[in-house]
Amino acid sequence: MNPDLLSVVVRTLALAGVLQAAGAAFFVVLFGPWLLRSGQRIRRLGYQAALAGMALLAAQQWLRGARLADSYAGLVDPALQRLAWGGSGGQAAWLQLAGLAVIACGLARQGRAAAGVAAAGAAIAACAFALTGHTSEHAPRALLAPLLCVHLLVVAFWFGALLPLYLCIRHEARADAVALLRAFSGVAGWLVPAIGVAGLALAVMLIPAANTWRAPYGLLVLTKLGAFGLLLLLAAWNRWWAVPAMAAGDAPAAPRALRRSIAIEYLLLAAVLAVTALLTSFYSP
Amino acid sequence: MRRFSVLAMLVLGLAPLNAQAHAHLLQATPADGSVLTEAPASFMLLFNEPARLTALNIQRDDEAPQKIGGLAGAASARWVIAAPKLAPGGYTLSYRVLSEDSHIMSGSIKFRLREP
Numbered sequence: 001m002n003p004d005l006l007s008v009v010v011r012t013l014a015l016a017g018v019l020q021a022a023g024a025a026f027f028v029v030l031f032g033p034w035l036l037r038s039g040q041r042i043r044r045l046g047y048q049a050a051l052a053g054m055a056l057l058a059a060q061q062w063l064r065g066a067r068l069a070d071s072y073a074g075l076v077d078p079a080l081q082r083l084a085w086g087g088s089g090g091q092a093a094w095l096q097l098a099g100l101a102v103i104a105c106g107l108a109r110q111g112r113a114a115a116g117v118a119a120a121g122a123a124i125a126a127c128a129f130a131l132t133g134h135t136s137e138h139a140p141r142a143l144l145a146p147l148l149c150v151h152l153l154v155v156a157f158w159f160g161a162l163l164p165l166y167l168c169i170r171h172e173a174r175a176d177a178v179a180l181l182r183a184f185s186g187v188a189g190w191l192v193p194a195i196g197v198a199g200l201a202l203a204v205m206l207i208p209a210a211n212t213w214r215a216p217y218g219l220l221v222l223t224k225l226g227a228f229g230l231l232l233l234l235a236a237w238n239r240w241w242a243v244p245a246m247a248a249g250d251a252p253a254a255p256r257a258l259r260r261s262i263a264i265e266y267l268l269l270a271a272v273l274a275v276t277a278l279l280t281s282f283y284s285p
Numbered sequence: 286m287r288r289f290s291v292l293a294m295l296v297l298g299l300a301p302l303n304a305q306a307h308a309h310l311l312q313a314t315p316a317d318g319s320v321l322t323e324a325p326a327s328f329m330l331l332f333n334e335p336a337r338l339t340a341l342n343i344q345r346d347d348e349a350p351q352k353i354g355g356l357a358g359a360a361s362a363r364w365v366i367a368a369p370k371l372a373p374g375g376y377t378l379s380y381r382v383l384s385e386d387s388h389i390m391s392g393s394i395k396f397r398l399r400e401p
Contacts, residue, residue: 067389068339070381080339089387132387284307284390 003066003074004281011277014060016159016270017053018096019152021046021103022122023160029119030187031164032112034180038171042164043107046118050104053125054097061085061093092131099125126152133280144205151198154191159273161188162266169246169255169262177255178247185239192235196228206285217283220275227272234265308336308384315378315396322399324371328353328364328378335360336382336390345374360385373398 024046028035035042064084065074074080084090099121106118129152130145161184169177203221212218238261246254314329315321330338337360342350353366360383379393 064389068381068383070340070342070379070391083337083339083383087383087387092387281389282391284309284388 003063003070003072007060007063007067008274008277008281010056010060010063011281012270012274014053014056015273015277017049017056018100018125019156019159019273020163021050021053021100021160022126022156023158023162024049024164025103025107025115025118025122025160026157027161027164028107029112029115031180031183032115034172034176034183035168036172036176038164038167039110041167041171043110045163045167046160047104047107050100050107050121054100054104057093057096057100061090064089088132092128095128095131096125099123099128122156123153126156140205144202147198147202147205150194151202154195154198158188158192158195159266159269162262162269166259166262166266169259174246174249174255178243181238181243181246181258185243188235189239192232196225196232199224199228208285212285215283217279217285220279220283223275224272224279227268227275231265231268231272234261234268237261238265307386307388308332308334308382308390310380310392313378313394315394317394318396320397320399322401324398325368327368328366330364330366330380332362332364332382334385335362336384337361338364338366338380338382339389340379340381341366342379343369343371344377344379345372350377350379371398373400 024042028039028042028046032039061084062075062081065077065080066072068074068080068083069077074084085093102121103118103125104121106114106116106121108114127149130148165181165184168180172180207213207218207221213222238258242254242258242261246258248254309332310330311333312329312331314327315325328341337358341353343353344350351369353369375395375397377393377395379391381389381391383389
């Protein structure tokens with residue numbers, strides 16, 4: 001496998017690790033009171049995601065040396081490793097490592113204060129992406145960086161909530177799980193559209209000409225938008241059909257159907273992260 | 286519906302603020318697709334913004350790529366690198382640069398060297 005391809009795989013996993021850890025921290029701080037039986041499992045999930053995310057981020061930066069050299073010799077080239085860990089890309093990675101460490105510390109303990117610490121780490125880890133890439137160098141930075149932060153914070157909230165929701169449906173009493181799902185839907189209904197609005201605004205600002213939409217960069221952005229539309233349909237099905245069916249309690253298979261739907265949502269979002277890794281590694285507007 | 290209309294207008298209103306991104310190759314010598322009758326003494330790469338050239342390889346036809354060294358240094362928009370001795374054949378000069386915004390960009394230039 002050449003360094004570029006391996007780098008995309010590792011970057012996809014690192015994105016998933018960072019967003020899962022951050023999302024689990026947001027989930028615990030927002031919905032802590034509902035987590036009677038699943039709270040410890042969700043904290044453990046976030047803790048393990050934070051540790052995995054740290055290892056994957058380190059691997060991602062190390063592999064940048066190989067990408068810079070166009071060969072694995074870059075892994076042991078001190079000058080290229082300095083470049084890989086320096087600059088705005090290196091600063092973003094160091095800040096994300098720090099954010100993930102804070103998440104791990106916060107989720108290792110119980111209580112509101114610890115959850116607040118984890119959520120602060122989550123905000124740092126998610127927003128650190130704005131230190132590098134298009135948003136770090138190019139005008140109008142004052143608009144690009146906040147838009148990217150909003151986009152990433154809500155993506156972390158959404159992606160990182162799916163496995164915790166799965167655990168809740170599995171381990172909480174049905175009435176508690178339904179109350180939690182309704183509370184989550186209420187918050188998500190307001191926040192999730194911001195992913196599309198901020199993402200589209202970023203694309204409109206970064207894509208210089210109409211024909212770029214037909215180039216690989218534009219086509220990958222359109223793929224992300226298409227997947228986002230599909231995810232919204234799935235989320236709407238969950239909210240208006242699966243959760244009411246579970247609340248009614250007359251369909252014994254309803255929790256299983258909802259868990260399956262959440263698993264599909266997770267896989268679709270993971271595919272979007274892979275497209276993002278490809279987009280941000282190789283293509284330019 | 287009204288909320289989404291307002292958001293759509295806001296998004297479309299951002300278009301005039303277009304941001305430029307990454308280092309792009311503006312010009313190269315030898316030029317892409319050129320046919321030469323004399324081996325070049327050097328290669329020149331001109332980018333739209335300062336960038337660090339981190340890898341430069343030249344490959345003749347189906348032979349293994351050859352690394353061209355001596356790339357260390359600060360970021361620059363214009364790079365001139367001494368060319369190795371070239372025999373007639375089809376060549377691909379591939380490069381990697383690190384943009385100011387930390388993106389790694391790659392590209393290649395193809396040229397042909399004919400018998401004089």
